[in-house]
Amino acid sequence: MIYVSGHKNPDTDSVCAAYCYAHFKKAFDPSGTYLPIRCGALNPQTKYLFRLLNLDPPLLMPDIFPKVKEVTRRDPIKIEEDEPVRFAIDLLDTHNISVLPVFSSSGTFQGIVSIHEISQFLLSESSNIRPSYTFRPDNFLKVFPGRCIKRGTVSEFKAPLMIGAMPYETSIRRLEALLPQKPLLVVGLREDLLQYALLKDLPAIVLTGVENPEHLPLDLSTYRGWIFISDTDTAETVRLLRLSIPVRCIMNPNPIHIDGEERFETARDILVNSQYRGLPVFLNGSFFGIVTRRCFIHRPIQRLILVDHNELSQSIPGAENAEILEIIDHHRIAPEKTHRPIYMYVKPVGSTCTLIYEQFQFFHVPISREIAILLLGGILSDTAHFRSPTTTKLDQEIASSLALIGGVDLDSFGRELLSEAHDLLTADLNQIVQSDFKTYVEYGIKFGIGQVEVVSFDSVKEVKDRLLDILEDIRRSQQLDWVLLMITNVPKESSLLLSTNHPKLERLLIFSKIEEHVYALPGVLSRKKQLLPEILQVLESQSHTSA
Numbered sequence: 001m002i003y004v005s006g007h008k009n010p011d012t013d014s015v016c017a018a019y020c021y022a023h024f025k026k027a028f029d030p031s032g033t034y035l036p037i038r039c040g041a042l043n044p045q046t047k048y049l050f051r052l053l054n055l056d057p058p059l060l061m062p063d064i065f066p067k068v069k070e071v072t073r074r075d076p077i078k079i080e081e082d083e084p085v086r087f088a089i090d091l092l093d094t095h096n097i098s099v100l101p102v103f104s105s106s107g108t109f110q111g112i113v114s115i116h117e118i119s120q121f122l123l124s125e126s127s128n129i130r131p132s133y134t135f136r137p138d139n140f141l142k143v144f145p146g147r148c149i150k151r152g153t154v155s156e157f158k159a160p161l162m163i164g165a166m167p168y169e170t171s172i173r174r175l176e177a178l179l180p181q182k183p184l185l186v187v188g189l190r191e192d193l194l195q196y197a198l199l200k201d202l203p204a205i206v207l208t209g210v211e212n213p214e215h216l217p218l219d220l221s222t223y224r225g226w227i228f229i230s231d232t233d234t235a236e237t238v239r240l241l242r243l244s245i246p247v248r249c250i251m252n253p254n255p256i257h258i259d260g261e262e263r264f265e266t267a268r269d270i271l272v273n274s275q276y277r278g279l280p281v282f283l284n285g286s287f288f289g290i291v292t293r294r295c296f297i298h299r300p301i302q303r304l305i306l307v308d309h310n311e312l313s314q315s316i317p318g319a320e321n322a323e324i325l326e327i328i329d330h331h332r333i334a335p336e337k338t339h340r341p342i343y344m345y346v347k348p349v350g351s352t353c354t355l356i357y358e359q360f361q362f363f364h365v366p367i368s369r370e371i372a373i374l375l376l377g378g379i380l381s382d383t384a385h386f387r388s389p390t391t392t393k394l395d396q397e398i399a400s401s402l403a404l405i406g407g408v409d410l411d412s413f414g415r416e417l418l419s420e421a422h423d424l425l426t427a428d429l430n431q432i433v434q435s436d437f438k439t440y441v442e443y444g445i446k447f448g449i450g451q452v453e454v455v456s457f458d459s460v461k462e463v464k465d466r467l468l469d470i471l472e473d474i475r476r477s478q479q480l481d482w483v484l485l486m487i488t489n490v491p492k493e494s495s496l497l498l499s500t501n502h503p504k505l506e507r508l509l510i511f512s513k514i515e516e517h518v519y520a521l522p523g524v525l526s527r528k529k530q531l532l533p534e535i536l537q538v539l540e541s542q543s544h545t546s547a
Contacts (some may be wrong), residue, residue: 009308016378063317068267069260072289086243099278109287154225353378372405414535495521
C-alpha cells in the first residue's frame with residue numbers, strides 16, 4: 001500500500017491533490033496500490049466539492065504508524081471447537097505454530113488453544129482426583145482405530161474413565177463408588193462385567209482385544225449407550241480417549257486479544273508480556289487473524305507520497321518513520337533527508353492541483369470530468385479565484401482547460417465555491433481554527449498559523465474573544481511559543497490577524513493594530529507568500545535583538 005497524503009489539517013487544495021494524484025498513479029502504475037488519505041476534517045469548500053460530484057473523499061487517518069493488522073496472519077490454521085484435542089496437538093506440531101484459533105461450526109470465533117492450554121490439560125492428569133471428561137463418541141474413531149457396533153442416544157456426555165481389569169467384585173465396588181456419575185468403561189471380553197455395565201446403562205463401552213465382534217455374547221436390545229471396538233490395546237485406547245475430548249473443553253474462551261488498529265509496538269509489547277506466543281486480532285469487533293512473536297521480527301515500513309507539503313513537521317503523524325517516495329508541492333523546500341533518490345516536482349505556482357494536472361499531461365493520462373472539477377476546485381480555492389498573489393499565469397491557463405473538461409463556467413463555479421466559506425457564528429470554532437493550521441520552527445521559535453476563509457468580517461467581533469481563547473489553548477497543548485489565526489475575506493481581498501499574547505513579537509509586526517491582539521491585513525490573502533515572510537522577518541529581527 002502506498003499512501004498519498006496532504007498536510008495536517010488539510011485545505012481544499014491538499015485534499016483534492018491527494019485524491020487526484022492517487023487516481024493518476026493508479027492509472028499510470030496499475031501494479032501499485034495507491035490510497036489517498038487525509039489527516040484532518042474537511043472544510044465546507046472541500047465537502048461541497050465531493051458532495052457535488054457524489055465522490056467519497058480520501059480516507060481519514062489520524063496517523064500512519066504501522067498497525068498490528070499489517071502483520072497479522074489473515075488465514076491462520078484453525079480448528080472447530082468439537083474436534084478432538086489430538087487434532088489440535090497434531091496441527092500445532094505439523095505446522096510448527098504457536099496458537100490455534102477455535103471456531104464454532106458456523107464460523108464464530110470461540111477462543112484459542114496453544115501449547116499452554118494443552119500442557120495445563122496434560123499436567124492436570126497427574127492430580128489425585130479422578131477427572132471427568134466431556135466425551136463426544138463421534139470423536140472416538142478419529143483418535144483410535146476400530147469400529148462402532150452400537151450408536152447411543154446422546155451425542156455427548158460427561159464421565160470419568162474406568163478400566164475393567166480388576167476382579168469382578170472389586171470392579172463392581174469401584175464402579176458403584178462412582179455413582180450416580182456413570183463412567184465410560186474400557187474393558188476386554190468379560191461377560192459378567194459387560195452384563196453389569198449394560199444393566200447400569202453406562203453411557204459408553206469400549207471393548208479391547210476382541211477378535212470376533214460378530215459373536216459378542218450380549219443382548220443390546222435395551223441398551224441406550226454407545227459400544228465401540230478398539231483395535232489397539234487397553235492402555236493406548238485409554239490414552240487416546242483422553243485426547244478425544246473436544247478442543248473447547250481445554251481452550252481459553254476469553255484470551256487477551258489485540259485490536260487490529262493497535263500500533264505495532266504496543267501490540268508487540270502486549271504479546272511479549274503475556275504468557276502466550278500468539279494472540280487473536282480483532283478488527284471492527286470481528287476476528288481478523290492471529291499474530292505470533294515471529295510477526296514482530298520486522299517492523300513494517302509505510303510508503304508515502306507527500307502532496308502540498310514537504311516538511312515532515314506538517315505531515316501526517318508517522319511520516320517520520322515512513323519511506324517517502326515522491327513529493328509534489330508548491331511551498332518552500334524544507335524536506336528531511338531521504339535514504340535514496342526520490343521523484344520531486346516543485347514549482348512556485350498557486351496550487352498543488354496545478355502541478356497534479358501537469359503530471360496527467362506529461363504522462364498522457366486522460367482526465368475525467370470528476371477529476372477535472374476536483375483539480376479546478378483546488379486551484380480556485382488556493383488562489384482565492386486568482387486574487388491571491390501566489391497566482392501564476394500557469395494556474396489560470398490550467399484552470400481554464402479544466403473548466404472545459406469539467407463542463408463548468410469558470411467564473412460562476414469559482415464564485416459558488418468561494419461562497420462555501422465558514423460561518424463563524426454557527427461553525428465549530430475549534431474545528432475552524434485547526435482545519436488549516438500549520439506549525440513551524442524558525443530562529444528557535446515554535447509557532448503556528450491557522451487560516452480560515454469567510455465571506456464577511458461582520459461576525460468576527462462576536463467570536464473574537466472565543467477565538468483568542470482557542471488559540472491560547474492550542475499554544476499550551478502543542479507547546480508553541482506563538483499562535484496566529486489569519487481570517488481571510490476573499491471578496492474584500494483582505495484579512496484580519498489574531499495573535500496570542502507575545503508582546504515582544506507583536507510589537508515588531510508591520511500590520512495596523514485594530515485592538516489588543518487583532519491586526520488588519522489589507523490586501524493580504526496568502527499565508528504562504530504574504531504573511532509567513534513577514535512573520536519570519538519578525539523572528540529574525542527578534543533574534544538579532546536578543547543577540
